[in-house]
Amino acid sequence: MDIGPYVLQLFSGLSRAMVLFLLSAGLSLIFGVMNILNFAHATLWLLSGYITFSIFQFLGEQFGASPLLLLPSIAWATALMALIGFALERFLIRQTYERELPEQLLLTFALVLIVGDLIKLIWGVENRRINLGVEPMEMLDTLVNPYHFVIVGTGVAVAAGLWFFLHRTRFGKIVRAAVYSRSMVSALGIRIPMIYGLVFAAGVGLAGFAGGVFLPLLPMALGVDHDVIVQCFAVVVIGGFGSMLGTFVASLIVGVVYAFSILFWPDGALAMIFLIVIVVLIWRPWGLFGTELRY
Amino acid sequence: MEAKDLKWDALTEHLKLSRRDFVFSVLASGALSLAPRLAAAQAAAAPYKIGVLLPSTGTGANYMAHCIKGLPVAIAELNKRGGLLGKHPVQMVYRDTETKPDVGSREAKSLILNDKVNAIFGTYSSAVALAIQEIIHEHKVLHFAATSNSSKITQENYTPYTYQFCPDSNMQSGAVVVAVSRMAKKNNWKSYVSLGQDYEWGRDTHKGFTTGLAKVSPEIKEARQMWFKLGETDFTSYITAIMAAKPDFMFGAVAGKDAETFMQQAGQMGLFKRVPFPGGLIAVNDLKAQRKTLPRGIIGLARCPFFAHLKEPIMQAYIKRDRAAFGADGYPDDWACMYYDALGGLEQGAKKAGSIGTEAIVKALKGATIDTCRGKRAFRDCSNQLEVPSYVGEVWDSPDYPFPIYKPDTMVLVEAKEVWTPTCQEVEQLKKKRA
Numbered sequence: 001m002d003i004g005p006y007v008l009q010l011f012s013g014l015s016r017a018m019v020l021f022l023l024s025a026g027l028s029l030i031f032g033v034m035n036i037l038n039f040a041h042a043t044l045w046l047l048s049g050y051i052t053f054s055i056f057q058f059l060g061e062q063f064g065a066s067p068l069l070l071l072p073s074i075a076w077a078t079a080l081m082a083l084i085g086f087a088l089e090r091f092l093i094r095q096t097y098e099r100e101l102p103e104q105l106l107l108t109f110a111l112v113l114i115v116g117d118l119i120k121l122i123w124g125v126e127n128r129r130i131n132l133g134v135e136p137m138e139m140l141d142t143l144v145n146p147y148h149f150v151i152v153g154t155g156v157a158v159a160a161g162l163w164f165f166l167h168r169t170r171f172g173k174i175v176r177a178a179v180y181s182r183s184m185v186s187a188l189g190i191r192i193p194m195i196y197g198l199v200f201a202a203g204v205g206l207a208g209f210a211g212g213v214f215l216p217l218l219p220m221a222l223g224v225d226h227d228v229i230v231q232c233f234a235v236v237v238i239g240g241f242g243s244m245l246g247t248f249v250a251s252l253i254v255g256v257v258y259a260f261s262i263l264f265w266p267d268g269a270l271a272m273i274f275l276i277v278i279v280v281l282i283w284r285p286w287g288l289f290g291t292e293l294r295y
Numbered sequence: 296m297e298a299k300d301l302k303w304d305a306l307t308e309h310l311k312l313s314r315r316d317f318v319f320s321v322l323a324s325g326a327l328s329l330a331p332r333l334a335a336a337q338a339a340a341a342p343y344k345i346g347v348l349l350p351s352t353g354t355g356a357n358y359m360a361h362c363i364k365g366l367p368v369a370i371a372e373l374n375k376r377g378g379l380l381g382k383h384p385v386q387m388v389y390r391d392t393e394t395k396p397d398v399g400s401r402e403a404k405s406l407i408l409n410d411k412v413n414a415i416f417g418t419y420s421s422a423v424a425l426a427i428q429e430i431i432h433e434h435k436v437l438h439f440a441a442t443s444n445s446s447k448i449t450q451e452n453y454t455p456y457t458y459q460f461c462p463d464s465n466m467q468s469g470a471v472v473v474a475v476s477r478m479a480k481k482n483n484w485k486s487y488v489s490l491g492q493d494y495e496w497g498r499d500t501h502k503g504f505t506t507g508l509a510k511v512s513p514e515i516k517e518a519r520q521m522w523f524k525l526g527e528t529d530f531t532s533y534i535t536a537i538m539a540a541k542p543d544f545m546f547g548a549v550a551g552k553d554a555e556t557f558m559q560q561a562g563q564m565g566l567f568k569r570v571p572f573p574g575g576l577i578a579v580n581d582l583k584a585q586r587k588t589l590p591r592g593i594i595g596l597a598r599c600p601f602f603a604h605l606k607e608p609i610m611q612a613y614i615k616r617d618r619a620a621f622g623a624d625g626y627p628d629d630w631a632c633m634y635y636d637a638l639g640g641l642e643q644g645a646k647k648a649g650s651i652g653t654e655a656i657v658k659a660l661k662g663a664t665i666d667t668c669r670g671k672r673a674f675r676d677c678s679n680q681l682e683v684p685s686y687v688g689e690v691w692d693s694p695d696y697p698f699p700i701y702k703p704d705t706m707v708l709v710e711a712k713e714v715w716t717p718t719c720q721e722v723e724q725l726k727k728k729r730a
Contacts (some may be wrong), residue, residue, distance in 0.1 A: 143566070223393070227524075
């Protein structure tokens with residue numbers, strides 16, 4: 001039996017999983033700590049893709065085109081997006097903490113439309129892409145895109161980094177504590193508004209980072225965010241809002257199940273994912289790794 | 296009595312009129328002589344409103360970009376000649392369909408009821424076109440389609456108000472069948488995998504291709520078909536599954552942003568080095584956008600590539616004007632070209648009808664031959680489908696353009712009549728479905 005195709009399908013599933021994880025991590029973090037369902041998460045991710053593209057182009061004009069320029073472009077775009085996230089929390093999101101969830105959703109949905117129009121205004125409707133000129137490499141008698149290794153590696157590194165941050169740093173521990181009891185954290189003299197601002201900035205920064213990382217794989221186009229946000233919600237629902245481990249595992253499940261569904265039952269690939277969502281919602285509404293307390 | 300009054304009296308006496316009757320008569324005759332002039336002035340001021348329903352967001356946005364910015368330039372040029380019939384200036388009202396049938400229907404209604412448009416140009420997606428046709432038919436508004444090309448638009452969903460300027464999905468699939476069957480014989484191909492967008496156009500195109508190929512080359516079997524939702528962002532798993540099936544070639548019903556994403560990711564994964572992809576939609580905008588990455592030698596399908604009709608005076612003028620408006624790289628793409636033909640069709644229809652009335656134009660265009668960027672082309676009497684060719688060719692670097700084009704000596708123009716299915720008799724049967 002030739003196992004090559006299955007290994008490759010597994011690899012493609014892992015790659016898809018890491019794409020989903022990078023996209024969903026910020027969404028999960030923001031909801032977990034702040035109880036804000038940021039509908040504009042994928043739109044901010046898209047905005048970051050356009051910003052990364054512009055920085056990459058600018059640097060290319062200044063220093064000559066090189067694939068390595070992608071690294072500073074991503075770093076700057078991530079920092080800029082974190083700043084935008086901080087400002088958004090400060091001036092907009094903060095106004096909705098005491099409001100009902102539908103109002104928060106409406107506000108973040110308004111952001112989707114505003115940012116979408118802003119992108120159209122600045123960059124136009126043409127798709128933006130970065131071509132790194134990477135050649136496919138041979139693996140198991142077939143060809144793969146080496147950049148997928150970068151995606152998988154980046155996903156694992158971000159997951160490890162987030163785990164380290166949340167479990168091994170003081171600020172991370174405060175963030176985790178805030179997930180369970182804001183009043184207790186506040187009673188300890190820690191400024192919750194500042195924590196919220198930084199967490200929102202970190203979540204948007206993660207989206208920004210993902211936007212830059214995907215640019216060599218996916219042309220940035222208006223409307224992509226609408227397609228992506230649904231998948232992000234599926235991942236976060238399966239994993240459990242606020243659980244980074246849950247988001248990681250759910251991404252793996254969704255990515256691998258989707259990849260093998262395409263191999264064996266392509267017509268039902270998407271249905272399989274939402275079947276899992278339904279099962280989780282019925283059996284464990286708080287998600288695989290979420291806690292009942294939050295629910 | 297003064298001399299002036301004497302003259303007046305003499306005049307009224309001569310005409311046998313009282314002074315008051317004379318004044319009324321002069322005023323009335325003056326009004327009568329002015330009436331035609333006033334009417335003409337009013338007619339000259341009456342604009343002809345075109346509602347343009349195309350997406351600037353969603354999967355078709357990249358395909359429609361040139362079209363959306365090009366139509367106002369073409370309309371301005373038409374208005375320099377006075378507009379339709381030389382006296383009705385054309386006004387354009389643009390609305391974004393977001394490539395969604397519900398949004399398209401809403402905007403179509405708004406254009407007709409609020410903006411009172413005389414005609415609708417659009418849409419990009421066949422699903423949107425089929426949805427708005429109901430509104431078009433109900434309100435009896437002229438509809439010029441030039442991108443959405445499901446055969447249902449002019450057959451099962453036929454309405455006399457819709458005219459199609461784009462080769463329909465059957466014609467396009469037929470052209471691919473012609474090209475693929477030739478290549479299959481040459482390369483001894485036996486199996487293929489299909490990948491398509493899971494909506495009206497994708498399914499319709501796939502059906503046209505598989506049915507056509509089964510008739511021409513029944514020995515070639517479809518090993519697998521895969522469908523993806525519109526707006527797919529990651530084709531990796533599809534690409535590895537296609538490679539795992541080890542087909543002799545693949546067929547794709549993929550367009551718009553999805554086509555760009557797929558081509559980029561498939562190219563990076565080396566899919567085209569292992570699996571030939573003949574007849575995938577590669578329009579001029581794809582050739583321009585993917586000039587660096589598009590694999591050379593790949594066989595593409597186009598709908599109205601400017602480089603195939605460089606000898607046509609209308610095309611020459613069109614290229615010149617768009618390059619003047621949008622820079623040296625501003626060559627019109629397939630979609631802009633077809634909508635330019637649609638505008639030309641409207642102008643010629645109004646001229647032939649001698650009126651801007653919808654019914655008059657509909658009657659005038661029925662079976663008419665019009666001048667287009669693609670030469671003289673006639674509308675099929677039974678379906679209002681313009682008899683236009685499809686283009687199959689090999690992507691090749693030309694020294695004349697800053698992007699690749701189809702290699703002129705291997706490009707095949709598959710004329711409409713070569714792939715004209717179904718027959719008019721069958722079309723009449725299909726039209727009854729709508730009734």
